Amino acid sequence: MNSKAGKFALAAAVILIVLGGITLWPFARTATGPWWLGPSAAWGQEILRSLEAIQAVVYRQRAGYTSDYGAPEMSKGYEIRFNAKDRYRRDRYDDGVHIMNTQWVVPDGNGVQMIEVSYEYECWFSQENEAYGFMESMIDRMRWYVDLLDRADRVLATETFDGHECVGFEICASKYGDNAEGRFDRIWFDVDTRLPMRIERYGITMDYDPARKLILIHDQFEYFAEVPPDLFVPEIPDGYVNAHPDEVRTARDAQVKGEMVFADVPPGLEEKIVGGLEAVETGAYRQGDVVTSFSxxxxxxxxxxxxxxxxxxxxxxxxxxxxxPFEMRDGTAVKETSADFQSKTFRVADHTGSPRLWHPMRDILFVVGLLDQADRFYEEVEIDGVPCLGFEVSAKKYGDNPDGMLHRVWLDRATYLPVRIEFVWPPNGTRGTRTEVKEQFEWNPLLPDGFFTPQIPGDFTLATD
Structure with missing residues (x-):
């Protein structure tokens, strides 16, 4: 782990671990087989006793994504989290190299004080609140998982993390809380020390991108018998202004992008639209001279x-x-096969790099997910003879898009499915305003068998250029 905490680190999975005078010896495999195949009530208590000796833990949190309309992805950014019983710190990295901000939450009288430094916006701010959003204790979460192991759905095959052999347990999230179907968690233990080495939480919904599900991964654990004081001492660089990053960002955006406006959108509408789209099995639409069909x-x-x-x-x-374990996989993510009927040639290509090709439905769901950011909302409009509702949203509200770039979406009032989608490009000095239009939508059309299987005529040749 690349952090100044490394000089204090007590590795979580060494052959011998000493925590505050308590020695944790490796647990040997017994004559009856691996320990994890025995009753969890026995070895679970041993793990809980080991966790009791730990006063602080440092770990990495990463995000992965799955989708019905794309290959699994892993985010480049991550967080390093420093977690003690009454305080925490979080270092957030954008690409694994550059740190974006650091947040500390430390005891302050009867409550806690939060101090955050934004290196991106060169500012800092603080808040005092007894109920400030305190990060959960990772040790408490580990104990909670151990208590659930007798209800695990399956034991996973052993995997190696950071050079250490680990065994995993998978637990359906419906067995605790009010979690949606399809969510599940995995926790991996070092087979020698039995300390947790990795936690994966699958199937978390994302309001701003309905096409994808979030996976949170906690790994690279370091355990401490005592709390290293230097981990939780706030450091504010010289010259940083006392302001919230949102204030600095808003001021910058106002200079570059102009004023932001927001429309009143009926509550629950986005859920109805997304629900209708997620029930779609096949679809098609036209954009200029191109007809796109998808499953x-x-x-x-x-x-x-x-x-x-x-x-x-x-x-x-x-x-x-x-x-x-969830990781970015090597190999083909999208295979593209093309047939040119004018030159009578074909091509085959594999797309594995970045940027990745987006499934058409993911593109549609992304735009629909901008509904709560809409500049304008239209309750009753007729589009191509269909009674519709619609919205318009400026693309400057996400990314670095310029003022004047916007989306318009028109939806059938009866089905909440798209009838027309427009993307407007502003003039740039060499051309005027340009509008891309997706229209003539068909939802759940009956398509011939093999419609999505490449069919190359026998007299076509492989393109060489």
Whole structure:
């Protein structure tokens, strides 16, 4: 782990661990087999006693993503979290190299004080609140998982993390709390020390991107018998202004992007729209001369010249199952096969790098997820003879998009499914305003068998250029 905490670190998975005078010896495999195949009531208590000796823990938190309309992804950024019983610190990195901000929460009288430094905006601010959003104790979460192990759905095959052999347990999240179907957690223990080495939490919903589910991964654990004081001492760089990052960002955006406006959107509408889209099995729409058709794990684009088919491109997602620990996988993410009917040639390409190809439905769901940021909302509009509701949202509200770039979405009032989607590009000095339009939507059309399977005519040759 690359942090100044490393000089204090007591490795979580060494052959011998000494915590505050308490020695944790490796647990040997017994004559009857691995310890994790025995009753969890016995070895679970041993793990709990080991955790009692730990006063602080440092770990990394990363995010992964899964989707019905794309290959699994791993975010580049991550957080290093420093967690004691009454205080915490969080270092957030944008790409694994550059630190964006650091947050400390430390005891302050009868409550706690939070101090956050933003290196991105060169500012800092503090808050005092007895009930400030205090980070949960990771040790308490570990104990909680150990108590759940007798209800684990399955024992996972051993995996190696940071050079240490680990065994994992998978628990359906419906067995605790009010969690949606499909959510589950995995916790991995070092087979020698039995201390947790990795925790994975699958299937968390994302309001701002309905096409994807979030996976939180906690790993690279370091355990402490005593709390190293230097870990929780706030450090404010010279010259940083006392202001909230949102204030600095808003001021900068106002200079570059202009004023932001927000419309009143009926509550619950986004859930109805997303629910309708998630029930779709197949779909199609036209954008200029291109007709795009899609199913869950494949799509194709047919390009026409006047009325003649000029080109077909098939896309297929890698559907290999998500087994074992979640990581960015090597290998094909999207396979593209194209047939050019004018030159009578074909091509085959694998797309594994960044930026990744987006499934058409993911693109649609992303735009729908901007509804709560809408600049304007239209309750009753007729589009192509269909009674619709619609909204318009400025693209400057996300990313570094300029003022004047915007989305318009028109939805059937009866089904809440898109009828028309527009993306407007502002003039840039070399051209005027340009509008891309997706229209002529068909939802759940009956498509022929093999429609998404590449069909290359026998007289076509492999393109060489």
């Amino acid at each position: 869950g794990h494949a799509w194709r684009k047919d390009t026409y010249s006047d009325t003649a088919l000029a080109q077909t491109v098939w896309f297929a997602l890698d559907e290999s199952p998500l087994e074992g």
